[in-house]
Amino acid sequence: MNGNPIVEGFIEAINLIVTLNPQVVEITIRSLYISLTATFFASLIALPLGALIYFYEFRGKHAVISTLQTLYALPTVIVGLIVFLFLSNIGPLGFLRLLYTPGGMVVAQTILIIPLLMGLTVSALSGIDRDKRYTITALGANRLQTVVTIIAEARFAVMAGVLLGFGRAIAEVGTVMIVGGNIRGATRVLTTAIALNTSMANYSLSIALGIILLGVALGVNIALSLVQRR
Amino acid sequence: MNGNPIVEGFIEAINLIVTLNPQVVEITIRSLYISLTATFFASLIALPLGALIYFYEFRGKHAVISTLQTLYALPTVIVGLIVFLFLSNIGPLGFLRLLYTPGGMVVAQTILIIPLLMGLTVSALSGIDRDKRYTITALGANRLQTVVTIIAEARFAVMAGVLLGFGRAIAEVGTVMIVGGNIRGATRVLTTAIALNTSMANYSLSIALGIILLGVALGVNIALSLVQRR
Amino acid sequence: MTIIEAHNIRKSYGSLEVLHDVDLSVREGEVFALIGPSGSGKSTLLRILDLIEPPSAGELSVFGIATVEDRGRWLDLRRRMGMLFQRPIVFNASVYDNVAMGLRYRSAPGDEIDRKVKGALEAVGLSRYVGSRATDLSGGEQQRVALSRVLVTEPEILFLDEPTANLDPGSTATIEAIVTSLNREAGMTVLISTHDLMQGQRLAHRVGVMIEGTIAQTGPSREIFHEPKDRRIARFVGIQNIIPGRVVSLREGLTVVVEAGGKQILSATPPPGEEVEMVVRGEDISLHRREPGFEEAENLFPATVTAIEPTAPFVNVTVHCGCDLVALVTARRAETLGLHDGMLVWVSLQAKAVHLIPRSGAG
Amino acid sequence: MTIIEAHNIRKSYGSLEVLHDVDLSVREGEVFALIGPSGSGKSTLLRILDLIEPPSAGELSVFGIATVEDRGRWLDLRRRMGMLFQRPIVFNASVYDNVAMGLRYRSAPGDEIDRKVKGALEAVGLSRYVGSRATDLSGGEQQRVALSRVLVTEPEILFLDEPTANLDPGSTATIEAIVTSLNREAGMTVLISTHDLMQGQRLAHRVGVMIEGTIAQTGPSREIFHEPKDRRIARFVGIQNIIPGRVVSLREGLTVVVEAGGKQILSATPPPGEEVEMVVRGEDISLHRREPGFEEAENLFPATVTAIEPTAPFVNVTVHCGCDLVALVTARRAETLGLHDGMLVWVSLQAKAVHLIPRSGAG
Amino acid sequence: AGCTSPAPGGNETPNATAATTAPAGGAIVLRIATTTSLENTGLLAELERVYENETGVDLQFIAQGTGQSIDSARRGDVDMVLVHAPALEQQFIDDGYGINPRCIAYNYFIIVGPASDPAGIANMSPVEAFRTIYAAGTNNTPGVAFVSRGDNSGTHNQEKVLWEEAGYNYTTEILNAGAWYVEAGKGMGDTLILANEKGAYTLSDEGTYLSFADRLNLVPVIAEGTELLNRYSAIAVNPAKYPSVNAEGATDFINWLISDEAKEIIGNFGTEEFGKPLFIPLYAPECTEPPFNCTCAEPVPT
């Protein structure tokens, strides 16, 4: 038995970062790229949808919100599997040839975090007080303008939701493993590398990669809060 | 290739539920038990801690909240690995003999969702207006009474956070796989069963189990909102 | 010309009926004040008239256009109106961006926005805050930002929902002055809700009293304050004396009413029934040290002072003269009269200051 | 006995200094009103005195106990006080549970809680809502729930932060009556902040004027309203006439001041300097149709009416007599006088109604 | 090797990075589904490095569960498979989805267990050993337990074969045989860790065991016997079923795999790290005879 893998993981993380290990740099950038892109597309879809759900009173609104909250519990493997079945050669979207590509991984993660982002957007907007809504309407905003204004106003809470979504995307392994295939040099990302190294008992390397992943998440977090504070 | 695994998954799910397949019932109950217990303990720890962070102004408060948000991106595999290293025979807590037991899985999931629950509690309480805090203080509440009152007042938002935490716990596979070991009849839960069946290409069974998992989450969701509405 | 015409408006939230049987018509260029107790539905009615929320039932036409049938035109109509809310609402952006919102929604050209925003901030005295974050301003300043945000859109109808409830007298005066001049100079139609009765009186041509979800009385403020239609309105407008009585005869065009103690009181109101209540404002009751020789008031009688309660700058004086009457005199007059408990005074009261309403069942 | 003694209190939020140099001492059994413009720091001061927030600097003793050194005792001290906030704050629970909160925090026995809560709800007329969800009540009702929640804890000092700003006159009167009787009967010390100057006058033994983060003047309300210490206070308390002048001589114990137009005006204030401003309340100026023979006012001169502005139930009359003066007369008196633009009137003004303050630089 | 220097041919091994830069756009991609245990040995990374250097073809290995990788091939999502599950392979070929099977190499499964060998199976034949473990397990002999992969992988299938050969019906007698028989339902590495923590016996492929050996207390108890043979094969996906697959690339790669150059690489792999090779390349005519019975030399016609 060699030393403590957690301590060694820290040392190794520092080592990998200092030496800018090209493989690690590559998969880190890929992770970031895929999860940021997925978060971006998911936000593009989920924020307006969430705002619409928040805005309009309709029958079954409560059920929709409950469903969204339930979908927080959607296992990543299931999402991965379903996306895989769609993108697979013989699946309905096989012709897109997205399976085992970063593009497919973006699709999978986008789908994975949409319910979360929608649900959190609804919650974030619910924090906006009714009089502000009335004010926006009274000022003559049309629907789109209303949605944009209200999201801008709740930007701190919405951003917290987006961050949570990004965190879920970059930390998850189920969908990217199934849809991406963890192909070295093509679709390997931090989490699949961690899973692989764990299965190979390279615990300290796993922990090192985990630390790098957290560092990346922290960076995104700080970057976003700087943007926000402007 | 046989029929569409998604459709078959639905049929199989109904079949498993109707026939009360004893294996499925067993792992479903185990999943529920582990994740509910973990959510309970995590809430017990994270809610008061979150309330304290929200309440007290201290240097570095912003950094603490940022850190919590960053920890949302903690990969489950890493948490599983670290808990594993602690609980393993040669680990510092090996004497507890919790490795490969449901107890150990509860510990791992509890640790996994604590940052999330803390962060979401802080957010939920931030929605409470300052004057309410002043009112509670002015009425002569001591610290504990203040925390309890404010959590009770923000119970809808806090519960949404707890639900999100529960969702994350019951849907994750990384920690339970490593710490629990997916041992049939002992530590196999819905997500590890899904992972196993997926690796065996039993896709429709995976999807069936995913549907059951969502059903369970929906049940918890509805139960909680009924409790809340009382 | 009638600019707002509402008929039979009803509004429910879930099972709670907030408005019912609301009829209202407002003329172009008019200042109309809605007064009424808290929770009576003033804000809800204003929101409906501003087309922010649809009524549950009823007819509403704005600018002569019926709105119920044609929700497609709501946005256009709404853009010709503006509303200021009770709580100062500002958005987490600069003062400039806050004031520019309405214009941006209307896709106004950039230079026009710039000119108008700066002009409006000048007018409310907030020029130096143009770049500040609006949420950092004090309540009064925020309300002025909100007002300029509405005014830059040059609404033809301006709704003000208790615009000064949270403001100090200085900020209140500023806002009242702006509203008055917009009405006088730009001919803007103004609907204001307020629970400051004096504000209603100061600003409005006509006042509507909202009680429990409906407009119970409409008229010039003098009428509302001196000739309320029923007991609830009388109570709400702060009338101190509501005395039950019975009409006994008519004399020289005046109604003679006998109150419980047997005293006869003359009123200029034609009898609304046999069982009536006399409604007399405290400030219409004059007190004298001795019988005034020159007095032309139709009612004149001696009474005993039973209570003196200063409510600066006035004094509430309760006198007993068969029934109890509360008179409101200025502190200076109270001093001059040398009022004290048990003192004998003469009460004079013009017949036209005694308003009669039908006796209502409940107390 | 002094129950609250604050000295040199300062409070900053980040870089924003909200309070500075606040000195205040309140006697047991006193009703003290804080008035001041919005944003001047009234609420902040009340929170500090109620030990909800610590001051950034300064000394504060409550019930004779110095608080700065000993934060361990804050909870005990705070439990002997109570505070009602401006916005009605109720918790999402039943009315009963809302009112019981303070007692539960003090671990009162269940039957005592039951008795007190029911009694308090009775007193504010909300008995029938005991089981309702507090958040469903109207604003006025919620504020009454909040008041009973404070009162059941039987505070020795009651802080009221603009308790009636959002309420209609009826609810306001109820709350004022309760406060007055608690002070008179239970000897409760009351600190109330308000921007309703009349409310301050009505309720308080003493008034403090808060301007820009400090208490600029303290005294009985008559003094504050008639003898403000400086121009800002004069403005705030709504004095219509602030006329610059120069002290020329003393005559029979009165100060003779010449204003810009050359007119001599007598004041009973000893001269605070050579360059002064005369501060005269509009309601202290009497107007007469012809020269009054019997008048004892030290200042008497003819003038021309230049503007008449009704602000019911009063009328603002601007007269020109060298300088412009605004007189406040009742609507009835204006009618009696038959006032009209350009009319010649006589103005009488007692020397003691002319208050002098040192001339300040800024306008 | 310590944890600080990644495992054999570690997929993160810095020395492997030279060849990993993504091929320029337009490079021919060949997708190969394979099993995690094979990927974990690091052999594939080595083959990839050499082959990509020689041909410029972008080899993409997708490591999945055994069932999953054959299923991927059945769906035409990959161009070929590289697996070690003879029964599943045969089914795949018989169903018409797989063509041109070539066996490449073999090694042995090993039965590992605690050094104390509580069931006393050392020096037994594999089948005897299984019988002994069964007896000890069902008698509740303290310390005797067996961890099964339980995931229908090649290794798991081999284990089932051994139980059958030992005379038990796997489904009725072994599953649910008692607490001593633990079904892990996970990959080989995790199963070894699990067995290690429980001090149990398990069946492992040699490669995975060697790469985990430094963190295990388990020792190989039985490493001999033809029953423990572990044969690796490459099979192309039938382009008649899926015209879109890269059949040509698969043919080329299979032909390269059976070339002497590749066999040499395979035959040397692991010597540096473990002091002995992990795989033994198969040559004709040995491969055509029992116990192999497969094709290993005949090039696939292009």
Ligand SMILES: Nc1ncnc2c1ncn2[C@@H]1O[C@H](COP(=O)(O)OP(=O)(O)OP(=O)(O)O)[C@@H](O)[C@H]1O
């Ligand atoms: N969106 C809403 N949902 C449910 N109830 C509402 C809503 N808006 C108003 N109400 C209820 O309708 C009633 C009338 O409210 P409204 O705000 O119109 O009164 P108001 O006359 O403006 O009172 P105030 O003087 O206190 O502002 C109240 O009982 C209130 O609780």
Ligand SMILES: Nc1ncnc2c1ncn2[C@@H]1O[C@H](COP(=O)(O)OP(=O)(O)OP(=O)(O)O)[C@@H](O)[C@H]1O
């Ligand atoms: N917790 C806080 N953080 C930052 N600034 C604050 C805080 N509380 C009050 N302020 C600021 O302090 C100043 C004084 O506020 P305060 O509420 O005491 O005024 P006020 O006299 O009560 O005004 P109003 O009459 O409008 O209630 C304001 O500029 C306000 O924005």
Ligand SMILES: [Mg+2]
């Ligand atoms: Mg309102």
Ligand SMILES: [Mg+2]
């Ligand atoms: Mg305040």
